[in-house]
Amino acid sequence: MHDIAAALVAAWQLVLSGDPTLVGIVSLSLSISLTAVLFASALGLPLGAALAVLRFRGRNAGIVIVNALMGLPPVVAGLFVYVLLSRSGPLGNLGLLFTPAAMVIAQTVLVTPIVAAIARQIVEDLWGEYGELYIFDGVGRVRTVCSLLWLGRFSLLTAVLAGVGRAVAEVGAILIVGGNIAGVTRTMTTAIALETSRGDLALALGLGIILLALILAVNATAHFAGGAARRAAA
Numbered sequence: 001m002h003d004i005a006a007a008l009v010a011a012w013q014l015v016l017s018g019d020p021t022l023v024g025i026v027s028l029s030l031s032i033s034l035t036a037v038l039f040a041s042a043l044g045l046p047l048g049a050a051l052a053v054l055r056f057r058g059r060n061a062g063i064v065i066v067n068a069l070m071g072l073p074p075v076v077a078g079l080f081v082y083v084l085l086s087r088s089g090p091l092g093n094l095g096l097l098f099t100p101a102a103m104v105i106a107q108t109v110l111v112t113p114i115v116a117a118i119a120r121q122i123v124e125d126l127w128g129e130y131g132e133l134y135i136f137d138g139v140g141r142v143r144t145v146c147s148l149l150w151l152g153r154f155s156l157l158t159a160v161l162a163g164v165g166r167a168v169a170e171v172g173a174i175l176i177v178g179g180n181i182a183g184v185t186r187t188m189t190t191a192i193a194l195e196t197s198r199g200d201l202a203l204a205l206g207l208g209i210i211l212l213a214l215i216l217a218v219n220a221t222a223h224f225a226g227g228a229a230r231r232a233a234a
Helices: 002-017 018-052 058-071 074-085 100-136 139-150 152-169 172-178 188-198 201-233
Strands: none
Touching: 002 201, 018 058, 018 100, 018 139, 018 152, 018 188, 018 201, 058 100, 074 100, 074 172, 100 139, 100 152, 100 172, 139 152, 152 201, 172 188, 188 201
């Protein structure tokens, strides 16, 4: 018990002093995760809106696939990206394996279905409420998709924040494609796993404290964004 208390004290000291190793790991984690969420949002938001508004052959199958991929195991996503980027894979000549770029790709694969599925539900609700107006005014479906994305921007922020939460806390996929290389691909989650196995609880707990604070901040922001969306709709 004394050792755990001492480790907690040391962890807080690392956090409050801005330990360079800790700061470097956190900075790399955030840059990878936020970049992945940016790409996932660029793909997932229009995809979700299109599935909500457009009517085409295979739409129901697309919805089922997107919803199913929300539960995609991270290690499976990591394995898929690893095969693509390995030397014998179709993208092996790019030399991206065990780099931050590979980790961004893996997290994008994981986050895109989450953003798309939540966006589809939000835009589908808006389409049910305002769809007749768009049809009556003769607005094209593409313009309708863009308009509904803007109309539901506050609610859609919760989809993006859900993606942030998934990306920041993910470990399996990025460990497979990143390799947990110190100073290159070592993120908060992979470092916590490594330092815990090494017995360096101070650094592991320090990273855990920051990770927990980030997740709480994301959830708080999502809560307030949802409140803003309800007030805007009222």
